[in-house]
Structures are given as structure tokens and as C-alpha cells.
Amino acid sequence: xxxxxxxxxxxxxxxxxxxxxxxxxxxxxxxxxxxxxxxxxxxxxxxxxxxxxxxxxxxxxxxxxxxxxxxxxxxxxxxxxxxxxxxxxxxxxxxxxxxxxxxxxxxxxxxxxxxxxxxxxxxxxxxxxxxxxxxxxxxxxxxxxxxxxxxxxxxxxxxxxxxxxxxxxxxxxxxxxxxxxxxxxxxxxxxxxxxxxxxxxxxxxxxxxxxxxxxxxxxxxxxxxxxxxxxxxxxxxxxxxxxxxxxxxxxxxxxxxxxxxxxxxxxxxxxxxxxxxxxxxxxx
DNA sequence: AATTGCGTCAACCGCGCTCAC
DNA sequence: TGTGAGCGCGGTTGACGCAAT
Numbered sequence: 001x002x003x004x005x006x007x008x009x010x011x012x013x014x015x016x017x018x019x020x021x022x023x024x025x026x027x028x029x030x031x032x033x034x035x036x037x038x039x040x041x042x043x044x045x046x047x048x049x050x051x052x053x054x055x056x057x058x059x060x061x062x063x064x065x066x067x068x069x070x071x072x073x074x075x076x077x078x079x080x081x082x083x084x085x086x087x088x089x090x091x092x093x094x095x096x097x098x099x100x101x102x103x104x105x106x107x108x109x110x111x112x113x114x115x116x117x118x119x120x121x122x123x124x125x126x127x128x129x130x131x132x133x134x135x136x137x138x139x140x141x142x143x144x145x146x147x148x149x150x151x152x153x154x155x156x157x158x159x160x161x162x163x164x165x166x167x168x169x170x171x172x173x174x175x176x177x178x179x180x181x182x183x184x185x186x187x188x189x190x191x192x193x194x195x196x197x198x199x200x201x202x203x204x205x206x207x208x209x210x211x212x213x214x215x216x217x218x219x220x221x222x223x224x225x226x227x228x229x230x231x232x233x234x235x236x237x238x239x240x241x242x243x244x245x246x247x248x249x250x251x252x253x254x255x256x257x258x259x260x261x262x263x264x265x266x267x268x269x270x271x272x273x274x275x276x277x278x279x280x281x282x283x284x
Numbered sequence: 285a286a287t288t289g290c291g292t293c294a295a296c297c298g299c300g301c302t303c304a305c
Numbered sequence: 306t307g308t309g310a311g312c313g314c315g316g317t318t319g320a321c322g323c324a325a326t
Binding site: 015016035036037038050051054058087088089090101102105109 | 310311312313314315316320
């Protein structure tokens with residue numbers, strides 16, 4: 001025997017809620033508390049399905065709901081939680097006070113999912129997908145020379161950093177870049193929601209490479225003259241750079257992004273030639 | 285000014301789980 | 306133990322507003 005419908009469809013109002021209906025529901029729940037949704041509409045005098053009442057309360061009328069845009073911190077938290085929990089929106093919502101599962105789900109589907117796809121990251125597995133990448137995005141995937149990335153790599157909102165084993169500045173431009181310099185003239189690279197991982201901060205603090213603003217500088221390589229070949233075979237991509245010039249970032253922008261105290265959360269990076277052959281292994 | 289395309293998000297739908305009887 | 310009510314969850318839809326043409 002199938003489950004009967006929760007309410008007779010021709011006897012209930014559907015569609016957007018009016019202010020009057022909202023007020024009736026709020027007043028009723030203030031007096032009686034939430035719950036008993038099936039009988040609530042009749043008791044409150046609403047021509048709505050109980051399910052609709054519960055949804056309206058849970059996703060919109062509840063007093064503890066935080067409205068407005070998601071902060072970069074919330075966005076990154078959602079991505080990280082999703083990489084562990086998958087589409088468990090209600091579980092994810094527990095970690096984000098004031099946000100509803102529906103709101104997070106919508107934000108994921110309309111913003112984050114598309115963003116990850118643009119970055120060449122599979123929004124389901126959170127693994128890199130080279131078949132999703134355009135050329136510039138592929139160029140964002142590189143590591144130290146001939147060194148495998150520690151996959152599953154940090155896939156989002158990461159940044160230039162310090163080599164995890166020797167503390168030297170990294171030439172690593174991890175996943176998280178949404179754009180690389182246009183091949184040819186431009187020499188900037190944008191990173192959304194730039195944030196330093198705790199481990200990198202700790203290592204960075206051991207260095208003395210600070211700019212005048214007290215912001216950390218990070219060695220990087222880049223590519224106003226970058227014209228690599230992209231042989232793709234098997235499980236690796238090799239990027240070959242044309243020259244072997246090592247330099248530190250001259251701009252303080254990267255320092256701004258790295259510094260967690262007193263520096264702007266700027267997110268642009270200047271690129272300089274670094275040299276050496278770089279490879280990304282263990283992918284695909 | 286009108287039309288079209290796209291992004292956003294509130295609301296709906298169906299399924300599955302839990303628990304009381 | 307079986308059944309059904311109650312509820313929560315995740316997927317999907319569609320109305321609306323804005324930007325581009």
C-alpha cells in the first residue's frame with residue numbers, strides 16, 4: 001500500500017507565501033513551538049500543506065537564519081565539508097550557523113559547482129579533471145620539478161606557499177587559481193578566496209622574507225614569456241619552461257594575500273620566469 | 285524599448301528513515 | 306513484527322529579476 005499524500009492538493013494553497021501567511025505561521029509557532037506539522041495548518045488557520053509550513057519555517061522564517069551573501073570563509077568551508085561529506089547538505093549546514101541546508105545547496109549549485117568546473121575540478125570527487133580544463137587552467141597545475149603532487153591535493157583556495165619539507169619558498173601554484181596570465185603580455189594571476197593554510201603559515205613565519213609592509217613574499221614562477229608544450233600522455237603532464245631565471249615576487253600583492261595580520265587580503269600574483277622543467281604527476 | 289538568455293533561490297516533490305501503536 | 310504517520314533530506318522546478326543584445 002502506497003503512502004497517502006501528506007495533504008489533499010486541491011485543498012491547499014501553493015506557491016509563494018504572503019506576508020499575512022508568514023505572520024500567521026510565526027505567531028502560531030511562537031505560541032506553540034515548531035513541530036506537529038501535519039496538524040499545524042488546520043490549527044493555525046492556514047490553507048497550506050504541513051510540509052510546506054515546515055519548509056517555510058525552516059528555510060525562511062526561523063529567527064536564527066543568517067541572510068545575505070556567503071563570506072569567502074563560509075564558501076571555503078562548504079567546499080571542504082563537501083569534499084568529505086558529499087551532498088549531505090543538512091550535515092554541512094550544522095557546521096555553518098545561521099545557514100540552512102537549502103541555502104547551502106542552492107549556493108553550491110549556482111556558484112561553487114560552476115567555479116570548480118571552471119577550475120578543472122570535478123565537483124563530485126573534488127579531483128582535478130583535465131578534460132574540463134582550458135589551456136590556461138591546465139597551466140595552473142604544476143608542482144616542483146618532477147615531483148608528484150600529494151594527492152588528494154588541496155584543491156581550493158590554496159596559494160603560493162612554502163615547500164612542505166624544506167621550508168624554502170615554493171614555486172608551486174596550486175589548484176585554486178581561476179586564471180593564469182594570458183600567454184603573451186599579461187603577468188598577473190588571480191586567486192579567489194586566498195587563504196594560507198596553517199602549516200604554510202607556520203613555515204612562512206620561520207623565514208625573514210618580508211616586504212616593507214611586513215607581508216610575506218613568495219617565490220614563484222610565471223610566464224609573460226611562457227610558451228610551454230603540453231605533452232599529455234598516461235597519467236602526467238609535463239610543462240617545460242623556456243628559461244631558468246629564479247626570482248622573488250616583486251609585488252607585495254602576494255604578500256598581502258599571505259599575511260594574516262594587517263595585510264590586505266589581496267589576491268593577485270605577479271609571475272616571473274623561474275626556469276626548470278616542471279611536471280605534474282599522478283593526475284588523471 | 286523589446287526581446288532573449290541567464291542566474292538566483294524559494295518552494296515543491298518524492299523517497300526513505302524513525303517511531304509509536 | 307508489521308504498518309502507517311510524521312518528518313527530514315536531497316533533487317528538481319519555475320518564477321522572478323537583471324544584463325546583454
